[in-house]
Every structure is written in C-alpha cells, then in structure tokens.
Amino acid sequence: MLIRIKKKSDVVSSEITSPSVYLNRRQLIAATGLAAGSMAFAGKGEPALQQGPGVNAKLENVKEGYSKLAQNDPMTSYEAAASYNNFYEFGTAKEDPVENAGNFKPKPWKVTVDGLCKLSGTFDLDEFLKPHQLEERIYRLRCVEAWSMVIPWIGISLADVVKRHEPSGDAKFIRFETIVRPEEMPGQRSRFILPWPYVEGLRMDEAMNPLSILAVGMYGETLPNQNGAPLRLMTPWKYGFKNVKSIVRISFVDKQPKNTWNEATPHEYGFYANVNPTVDHPRWSQAKERRIGDFLKRDTLMFNGYEEEVASLYAGMDLKKHY
Numbered sequence: 001m002l003i004r005i006k007k008k009s010d011v012v013s014s015e016i017t018s019p020s021v022y023l024n025r026r027q028l029i030a031a032t033g034l035a036a037g038s039m040a041f042a043g044k045g046e047p048a049l050q051q052g053p054g055v056n057a058k059l060e061n062v063k064e065g066y067s068k069l070a071q072n073d074p075m076t077s078y079e080a081a082a083s084y085n086n087f088y089e090f091g092t093a094k095e096d097p098v099e100n101a102g103n104f105k106p107k108p109w110k111v112t113v114d115g116l117c118k119l120s121g122t123f124d125l126d127e128f129l130k131p132h133q134l135e136e137r138i139y140r141l142r143c144v145e146a147w148s149m150v151i152p153w154i155g156i157s158l159a160d161v162v163k164r165h166e167p168s169g170d171a172k173f174i175r176f177e178t179i180v181r182p183e184e185m186p187g188q189r190s191r192f193i194l195p196w197p198y199v200e201g202l203r204m205d206e207a208m209n210p211l212s213i214l215a216v217g218m219y220g221e222t223l224p225n226q227n228g229a230p231l232r233l234m235t236p237w238k239y240g241f242k243n244v245k246s247i248v249r250i251s252f253v254d255k256q257p258k259n260t261w262n263e264a265t266p267h268e269y270g271f272y273a274n275v276n277p278t279v280d281h282p283r284w285s286q287a288k289e290r291r292i293g294d295f296l297k298r299d300t301l302m303f304n305g306y307e308e309e310v311a312s313l314y315a316g317m318d319l320k321k322h323y
C-alpha cells in the first residue's frame with residue numbers, strides 16, 4: 001500500500017474542491033515545468049504516470065452534482081487516484097494498471113444493453129450517453145482493503161439509464177460486465193488471477209438510488225485507462241470492488257448475478273459489499289481505513305458516510321449475513 005506522509009504543500013491543494021480550479025493548478029504546474037520536479041521527488045516505488053491531467057480529453061457541459069461529503073473532505077491528488085489502482089485485468093499490484101494499460105483502446109466503444117427490458121441493443125458509447133446529463137459527483141471511495149480516496153467523478157445517473165431502457169417488472173437486478181481483451185489486458189491471459197470477465201451486480205433499488213452513477217470521467221477529464229475507461233460504475237456506499245470498470249454489457253435480469261469476487265472467494269466477499277465498520281473481513285478489521293495521502297488511520301463510517309441516503313434500502317436485513 002502506498003503511504004505518503006503529508007507534505008505542507010498538500011494542504012493547499014486539498015482545500016480546493018472545484019476540479020476546474022484543481023486542473024488550472026495542474027496546468028500551471030505542467031506549464032512551469034514543476035511537474036517534472038515533483039515526479040523526481042516521488043518516493044521509491046511510486047510509478048511514473050503514463051497519463052496525467054491534461055492528457056485525457058476535457059469533458060464539457062458538466063452539471064455540478066452531489067458533493068456534500070467532499071465539502072469537508074479534501075480531495076485525493078490526481079496522481080494518487082490515477083496511479084494507485086485495482087484493475088486485475090492489468091495485473092495484481094497497485095502500480096500494474098498505470099504501467100500496463102497504455103495499449104488499451106477505450107475508443108471506439110460499444111455498450112450492449114440486454115435482458116428484461118424494452119430498449120435493448122448495442123449502442124456506440126456516444127449514442128448511449130447522449131440522452132443523459134453529465135454530472136460531477138465528488139465521492140469517497142473505500143476499498144475493501146481498508147484504504148480510501150476522495151475523487152471527483154463525472155458521470156450519468158444510473159437511475160436515468162434504467163428508466164430509458166424500460167426494464168420489465170421481472171427485472172430485479174442489473175448485471176455489469178467488463179470487456180475481455182487479453183491482447184490488451186495482460187492479466188486476462190491467466191485464469192488463475194480471476195474468472196473473466198469481471199462481473200458485478202446491483203439490486204434494482206440500489207441501481208435506482210440517486211447516488212449510483214456510471215462514470216465516464218474524473219478531475220474534469222475522460223477516465224484514464226487504469227481507472228476504467230471509458231465507462232465504469234460508481235456506488236460510493238459500497239466497497240470499491242462493486243465499481244466494475246470498462247463496462248461493455250449491462251443486463252436486466254431476474255436473479256441475483258454471481259459477482260466475480262464472490263465467485264472467487266465466497267467466504268470473504270459477498271454480493272452486497274456495503275461499507276460496514278462493524279463487520280470485519282475474515283483477515284482484517286474494517287473499523288478503520290487509511291486515506292491515501294494521510295499518515296494516520298481514520299474511522300470508517302457506516303455505508304461510507306452515506307447512511308442517510310441508503311440505509312432504508314437494507315431495513316430489516318441482517319448485514320452480518322448479507323455482507
């Protein structure tokens with residue numbers, strides 16, 4: 001795990017919550033050549049960034065969205081969010097995705113919507129996104145491995161996507177599937193890492209919750225490959241592994257889908273994966289987390305701090321059993 005001791009200069013950027021201001025600062029740094037200096041300053045083991053701010057396309061017409069939590073919560077640096085990743089299709093170490101995702105082609109991209117719905121088909125990504133408003137959502141991301149970040153995503157409301165594709169009354173869950181391209185994703189050349197494709201699912205009411213988005217960008221730009229370009233799920237009250245990357249298929253189904261980590265190690269990972277400091281992982285405690293960039297650990301909050309928005313979805317459920 002990457003543990004950086006907070007530098008004095010971090011405090012300034014951490015107080016800025018607007019990505020446009022953040023990006024201006026980044027552009028200033030790039031223009032003055034300070035970026036090279038800060039790279040050289042990076043500690044041993046921190047990978048060199050193959051894609052940095054300003055490299056990916058800037059996203060236009062973005063509405064300011066839900067950012068309540070981030071108001072008192074400093075944002076993680078772009079560098080950390082784009083270089084400390086879990087994306088096993090590119091390898092299992094945190095620096096593997098940024099190092100190995102350079103040849104991945106997120107364009108052109110097609111998304112298939114199928115199953116129990118009226119509007120099914122295979123859509124060009126632009127066509128799929130066009131009816132929807134892009135929104136910025138500054139969310140916490142809490143990994144099941146007990147580290148966390150605060151990232152300004154840009155995406156579309158999943159509830160709006162569901163409504164547009166008109167699922168039938170029998171559709172109780174949504175299943176998401178990551179692309180399979182072993183020639184571009186070296187991790188997929190081994191079946192021993194995980195069963196491919198990576199699959200995740202949500203109950204329909206979870207998908208309809210206003211917090212659920214399909215993200216296409218972060219920090220004002222399209223997603224870097226290592227963060228799940230060009231389309232990924234973001235459900236901030238759940239552990240990070242629910243947020244399936246590089247989605248090619250969205251299916252409306254009647255039964256709870258088998259999700260990849262549950263299939264791989266069922267006694268460790270369930271379907272719901274709600275952030276819960278009172279239910280430990282069999283091998284470590286979930287009571288605390290390390291925010292990337294911080295030195296000291298902080299308490300993990302129930303539903304990652306989104307209790308008000310999502311607790312009612314699980315009323316009456318035994319969350320120790322449905323972990």
Ligand code: MTE
Nearest residue numbers: 085086087088143178198240241243244245
């Ligand atoms: N999606 C796919 N397809 N493959 C993966 O290995 N890892 C998950 C999730 N989505 C993963 C994935 C895990 S464990 C986490 S914590 C988040 O992506 C990390 O997202 P980030 O790298 O953008 O921070």
